[in-house]
Amino acid sequence: VPVTVYENQQIASKAVAQRIASLIRQKQTKGELAVLGLATGVTPLRVYAELVRLHREEALSFKNVVTFNLDEYYPMLATAQQSYVTFMHENLFNHIDIARNNIHIPDGTLPLEELHAYCMVYERKIEQLGGLDLQILGIGRTGHIGFNEPGSAPNSGTRLVTLNDLTRRDASRDFGGKENVPTKAITMGIGTIFKAREIILMAWNGKKAPIIKKAVEGEISSEVPATYLQLSDNVEFVLDKDAASELT
């Protein structure tokens, strides 16, 4: 698996933002849409900040951009502070010229019996747009990508999943206690992510070093879903020195 290690998170994030920007501009010259798969969490924050800067200071337009977010807690009101809808608007969408209709984030408000059909439609929308050009990923300490926790199948699609205890513990600060973190989420599947033409997994911080070692060098197994990325020809791990510190 190709791994690029940067001195720090800032430099790495700028490099990833540049790649996103050049994809968007390349598509613009061809009169095409750029279809992006996006992640939430602390990892992509500086990438989004840099994209906002490129919009403000270097006239990068997002008018030809369509986005699909990886996941959302379930149940979750879009208006809640912890929702990924709120996260994406506060950190990116409110500050750029993307068309509101081009934003897709799994809907955490639907009744349970409507979820299956909704997830099928989410997949179909991605396909109808020609698939994801670029998928951005973080990684959880369980080895999850999106919210595909250990046990997820490599061909899984968008679906309702149960969150791991460690994942809920890691989210407890945002919710004021683990007991307030939803037990479920809607996530794109490993199969959905895999179909992207380009995948960039980012990780910063020594806290991620053990799971990065497993993801990059460990045996491919559903116990660490990120190991499935070893099977892709289109993936790159973008790390800071600390996240890469346990790689041999």
Ligand code: F6R
């Ligand atoms: C978020 C997502 C998750 C996070 C992962 C890491 O949309 O899909 O897989 O990328 O939990 O979270 P952070 O970046 O907060 O360490």
